[in-house]
Amino acid sequence: MEIKPLVEALLFMAEEPLPPDKIAETLGAKTKDVRKALRELQQEYAAPEHGIQVMEIAKGFQFGTKPAAAPIIEKLFKDEKSFSLSQAALETLAIIAYRQPVTKIDIENIRGVKVDAVLNTLEKRRFIRTMGRKDAPGRPILYGTTKEFLRYFGLKDLNELPRLPSVNE
Amino acid sequence: MEYQVSLPTFEGPFALLFHLIEKAEVDIYEISIAEITAQYLETLQMMQELNLDLASEFMVMAATLLKIKSKKLLPESVGIDDEDDDELLAIESQEELVQRLLEYRYFRNVAEELRRYEQEQKRVFVRSLAGKKVVLINPNQPDFSHTGITLSGLAAAFEKVLAAYQRQPQEVAPDDFSVVEQMDYILRVLWQKKGGLEFTALFSPSAHLGEIIASFVAILELVRLRKIVVWQSQPFGDLIVMKR
Numbered sequence: 001m002e003i004k005p006l007v008e009a010l011l012f013m014a015e016e017p018l019p020p021d022k023i024a025e026t027l028g029a030k031t032k033d034v035r036k037a038l039r040e041l042q043q044e045y046a047a048p049e050h051g052i053q054v055m056e057i058a059k060g061f062q063f064g065t066k067p068a069a070a071p072i073i074e075k076l077f078k079d080e081k082s083f084s085l086s087q088a089a090l091e092t093l094a095i096i097a098y099r100q101p102v103t104k105i106d107i108e109n110i111r112g113v114k115v116d117a118v119l120n121t122l123e124k125r126r127f128i129r130t131m132g133r134k135d136a137p138g139r140p141i142l143y144g145t146t147k148e149f150l151r152y153f154g155l156k157d158l159n160e161l162p163r164l165p166s167v168n169e
Numbered sequence: 170m171e172y173q174v175s176l177p178t179f180e181g182p183f184a185l186l187f188h189l190i191e192k193a194e195v196d197i198y199e200i201s202i203a204e205i206t207a208q209y210l211e212t213l214q215m216m217q218e219l220n221l222d223l224a225s226e227f228m229v230m231a232a233t234l235l236k237i238k239s240k241k242l243l244p245e246s247v248g249i250d251d252e253d254d255d256e257l258l259a260i261e262s263q264e265e266l267v268q269r270l271l272e273y274r275y276f277r278n279v280a281e282e283l284r285r286y287e288q289e290q291k292r293v294f295v296r297s298l299a300g301k302k303v304v305l306i307n308p309n310q311p312d313f314s315h316t317g318i319t320l321s322g323l324a325a326a327f328e329k330v331l332a333a334y335q336r337q338p339q340e341v342a343p344d345d346f347s348v349v350e351q352m353d354y355i356l357r358v359l360w361q362k363k364g365g366l367e368f369t370a371l372f373s374p375s376a377h378l379g380e381i382i383a384s385f386v387a388i389l390e391l392v393r394l395r396k397i398v399v400w401q402s403q404p405f406g407d408l409i410v411m412k413r
Contacts, residue, residue, distance in 0.1 A: 015297055055293070062295055070292035077294070084287060087280065088180055094279035109259075110272055113181035113226045124321065153286040154293065162282035164275065 003029050004037040011041070017060025017151065058150035059157060092118045093127060093149065097161055101131040101142035119143065127152065178221075182230030183273040185212060190270075197270060202241060202263050206234040233260050322401065326408045327385055330372045346380045351387035356412065359397060365411030368399065 010023055020038060024031040038061050042054040045063075055064045065073060085093070092115055095107050107115050122128045131144040150157065179185040189208045190197055210231060216223055237260065260266050355371060371388065372381055388410065391397040398411050 012296070015295065053293075064293040064295045067289060067292040070294075073294055084291075085284075090280035090283050090287075091180065091276055094276045094283055098276070098279065110269075110276060111181055112183040112230065112269075112273065113224060152290065153283060154290040155286070162279055162286075164278055164282065 003027055003033055004040060007034060007037040008041055011054065011061060011063050014062050017055075017057045017062045019060045023061075055154065056156045057154055058147045086118075088113075088115075088118050089122060093122065093145070096122075096128055096143050097145050097149070097158065100144035101134075102144075103134055103136075103140040103142060105140060107143075179227075181224070182227050183270060184277075185209065185227065186230070186270060187274065187277075197267060197274075200263075200267070202234070202238050202266075206231075206238050209234055233266075237261070237263055237266060322408065323399070326368045330369055330381060330385075333369070333372075333374065346377075346383040348383050348386045348390060351380070351383045352391055355384065355387055355391060355410075356396065359410065359412040363412075365409045368408035368410055371410060 006027055007023055010018060010026065020034045021031050023029075023038075024034040027034065038054065042056075042061075044050070045052060045054050051066055051069045052063050053066050055062050088111075091111055092107055095110050096102055099106065104115060104119060107119075119128070123130075126146055126148040128143050128149065129146050131142045133139040134142050145158070149155075155161065177188065179188065186205065186209065189205060189212065190200060193200075193204070193208070195201075213223070213227055213231060216227075240261075241263070260269060358371065359366060368388075372384055376384070388397070388399070392399055396413055398413055399408050400411070401408055
């Protein structure tokens with residue numbers, strides 16, 4: 001069997017993004033060939049006759065439904081974990097994502113409010129993690145974003161974060 | 170009689186300042202510190218009258234605004250006694266205030282963009298093999314790396330079991346479950362399942378509350394005795410219980 005249908009089968013089974021090198025290792029194929037197969041699958045499924053797509057998230061690949069199908073899917077299925085992040089959580093995540101590794105004080109200076117509770121929640125949900133301590137008085141904890149953060153927002157990697165005009169514009 | 174006035178809620182002092190600047194339709198570089206301070210204080214007062222729980226940060230900003238304003242009124246040669254400054258925001262001038270507001274605005278805009286990503290992602294569904302949980306297998310190493318089960322993780326798993334119990338029609342049953350019996354039972358079940366079992370699978374759907382609690386205590390006891398391990402194959406994944 002060619003590798004493309006096997007790659008497709010693995011993607012079909014995956015409940016979380018599969019990294020290409022993991023697929024390659026499993027198939028005993030070259031990562032380069034797996035990437036080629038993934039690109040082809042991505043293109044094929046992008047066609048309008050398909051209701052699912054091959055998404056690249058957190059450096060892995062996964063099948064997902066197309067947004068246009070959402071209203072129909074929601075008629076039949078319910079996402080039990082559906083929730084949205086609070087404004088405070090989003091602002092805090094935004095700062096951490098762009099400034100990581102970053103300390104709590106740095107975040108509080110930008111937001112003008114205490115962020116202990118928000119950091120706690122974000123850490124529990126595994127959107128952020130500690131990345132060691134800053135070499136400064138008090139050795140404050142440094143925070144950074146996680147793979148789960150990328151997954152939640154559907155980002156390939158941190159370079160895909162929204163690019164906005166710089167602070168002074 | 171109390172009446173309610175609707176006032177948007179503000180995430181913090183910067184958010185409130187922004188709201189005021191936007192309402193006044195002035196350019197952020199051209200704000201009048203006197204005017205914005207007056208409006209800020211007025212809003213704070215309104216919030217207090219509405220019995221809103223005011224975070225101390227709002228007061229700190231008020232003091233900071235007053236400090237900047239008073240500095241502007243004084244000739245430059247007159248120094249201000251800054252000894253209490255630890256309590257205030259490290260903002261000494263209007264320029265600094267504007268800079269801080271711009272920085273905050275930047276991240277607020279990013280947050281808005283992230284909100285769009287979040288909502289877009291909500292419209293995309295990924296496969297989940299309902300019930301039949303399939304986790305990634307790494308043939309090279311059994312993934313014990315994630316033994317870092319937190320108390321809250323364990324509590325969440327237990328709550329899930331309890332919630333399932335509460336959905337069942339309930340009848341009164343004698344309390345004839347002992348922790349020791351449940352320990353025996355769990356070890357017997359796990360003996361047959363070398364690959365481990367989902368935490369929830371150790372509780373029968375028709376179990377009575379007494380049985381559920383006995384089983385839970387039995388699991389904790391077996392972990393303590395190092396007879397079994399509880400681990401998680403992925404963040405937020407199901408807890409897996411395995412014989413040591």
